[in-house]
Amino acid sequence: MTLATVPRYDPGGLDGGGGRAVVVGASVAGLLAARVLADGFEEVTVVDRDPLVDEPTPRAGVPQARQPHVLWEAGRATIEDLFPGYSDDLVAAGGAVIDSRREFEQYSRGGFLAAGTEYLPVYSATRPLYELLLRRRVAALDGVRVRPGCRVTDYLADDAGAAVDGVAVRDGGAGRDELPADLVVDATGRTSRTPRWLDEHGYAPPPVDEVRIDVGYSSTFVERPEDDRRAIVAPAEAPRTRGGLVAPVEGGRWLVNVHGVHGDHPPADPDGVADFAASLPVPQPRRILDERPQVGDVARYPFPSNRRRRYEDLDRFPAGLVVVGDAIASFNPIYGQGMSVAALEALALHRALAASDRQGLPLRFFDSVADIVDGAWAMAVGADFGFPQTRGPKSRGTRFFGWYLGRLLRAAHDDGALTDAFVRVLSMQEAPASLLRPGVAWRVLKPV
Ligand SMILES: Cc1cc2nc3c(=O)[nH]c(=O)nc-3n(C[C@H](O)[C@H](O)[C@H](O)COP(=O)(O)OP(=O)(O)OC[C@H]3O[C@@H](n4cnc5c(N)ncnc54)[C@H](O)[C@@H]3O)c2cc1C
Known part of the structure; x- marks a missing residue:
């Protein structure tokens, strides 16, 4: 499912009165899930193990936050439906709208792609800024509470083990606590523990597709002239293991990234990054690094594999629990589709909730999520299989x-x-x- 085929947000589609919901993880997928739950539940509590400050700064629970994040149109338009004015907020906070016809230079298969003919906007900001603007909106919703510094340690289940009915948490201030819930949403990202919990409680865990790509990212910021919104993308592409990109972000900066797959990782020091950039087939990343003053240090991020948990293949699943975002599938980020997938999944959750039968909610939801993940998975994994070293289904x-x-x-x-x-x-x-x-x-x- 894509923006063209997904049923869009229907503000009148859900009646309230659904009781209490808990979302575990106040990152992009969790915040978007909380937004749609707020239509159907009297109380929605979003918990995150991290302290959450009202600044667009990286935090420990989202280690990918210092790497480039573009927001594609499916994500932007969906978020805009859920939070009218979000796109303007992003731009007002310094995020860039790139005109793909004039400001988006894409290098692939030995040359730059010709300029497009349609206006297809691409939004670019830092990952912490997208999240901060979402969190402010979510926290302002009636009935929603965001609890930072609150780690979920376990799910609570009914005596028969047929339903999850809350979470156990450890809170820096209050210690151990239990939060009863009619619905729990696992938005804890790639390291989600739901598969293990299922296994320990008599359920089959989801089958996992894992495609190893062993990509390493190194990124840094440089100063950018105010009205220069050029973005340059030259992803690693078989047989070339190295790639790079330059993306405009808030604060008058470009985020400059270099990356390499199958172990050809870039170093973490500025000179090493510049040398690595010099080995790319396009001169722009190196030139920009040479010409513009650098802001801050280099951040590295290793990403071993595309991982997809096929919850849609399960026959049995506890009522009262769903999983969203990277906790279901995380892909080689070269095509940058994770936030857009999370946004479309929020719409799928909205539709699944509107179809009343709570008992069958999880499996109904996972079915529609599979359709959303398919496209992003095909793009990411399809590119990875261009490398003969890539292993996986x-x-x-x-x-x-x-x-x-x-x-x-x-x-x-x-x-x-x-x-x-x-x-x-x-x-x-x-x-x-x-x-x-x-x-x-x-x-x-x-x-x-
Ligand atoms: C290098 C890189 C670049 C990327 N670039 C792009 C891009 O250009 N465009 C794009 O759309 N996507 C991109 N992505 C993907 C994107 O970051 C994610 O898909 C997106 O942020 C959704 O993640 P999430 O919210 O599901 O999980 P995460 O961002 O992993 O967040 C999980 C949250 O759960 C919390 N948590 C975990 N365990 C617990 C617990 N027990 N109790 C309480 N809280 C807990 C964490 O603190 C965290 O806040 C990129 C990813 C990577 C790795």
Whole structure:
């Protein structure tokens, strides 16, 4: 499911009176889930183990926060439906709206893609800023409470073990506590403990698809001229293990990133990053590092594998519990789709809640999430399988899609309509299958 096919937010779609909900994790997926729960529950408590300050600063619980984060249109439009004015807030706080026709330079398959012909905006800010603006909105909702410094240690279950009915927490101030809930949402990210809890309580844990890519990121900030919103992207792409990007963010800065897959990781010192940038096929990241004053140090982040927990394959699942965001699936971030997936999942949760039967809620929700994850997974893993070293389950059609996408990207060097088609897929407005439509396929496959 993409922005084109997902049923959008319906403000009147949910009656209140659903009792109490607890969301574990006040990151992007948790905050968006809390927003839709606030329509259907009298009380929504969002807990996070981290202290949460009213500043756009990185925090320990979100270690990827100092790496580049673009917000694609599926995510932006969905968040805007849930929080009208969010996009303007982001820009007012210094975030950039990049015009993909003029300010977004994409290097792939040996050349830059031709400028697109449609206005397809791309939003760019730091991860802490997206989250801070969401958290302020969520905290201002009736019936919602955000509890920082509060770690969930266990789920509570009814005597029969058929339903989760709350969480046990450890709170810096109050010590151990229990929060009863009619619905618990696990938004704890990639390290979610729900699979282990299921296993320990007589349920089958979800099957896991794991595709190893062993990517290392190093990022730093440099000063940016106020009205220069250029973004340059040259992702690692088989057989080239190295890539980089430059993205405008708030505070008059560019975030400059270099990365390498299958162990070809960049170093963590400024000179090492500059040397690594010099080995990229595009000169811009190195030039910008040389010319612009650096702000702050270098942040590293290792990302071992794409991981997808297939909750949709389960036959039995406790009532009163759902899982969202990276806790379900986290992908090689080169295409930057995680926040948009989380936003579309919030819509799926909204729809699943509106369809009344709470007993069947989890499995109904996981079914629609699978459709959302499919597209992002196909893009990320499809690119990774271009490297012969990549290991993991490969679905049918991966090899063909990789070949076809390569041909499309080469043809896009001279065809802005193909650049548009590609950006619409990246931004999750359209599914990867849209690239096979006759109007696109003809441009890709025509003899040169
Ligand atoms: C290097 C990198 C770059 C990325 N770039 C992009 C991009 O360009 N665009 C994009 O859309 N996405 C990008 N992503 C993905 C994006 O960061 C995530 O998909 C998105 O933030 C959703 O994450 P989440 O909210 O599910 O989980 P997380 O961000 O992992 O948050 C989990 C939260 O749960 C809390 N928590 C964990 N355990 C407990 C507990 N026991 N009790 C209480 N709280 C707990 C943590 O403190 C944290 O706040 C990138 C990811 C990486 C790794």
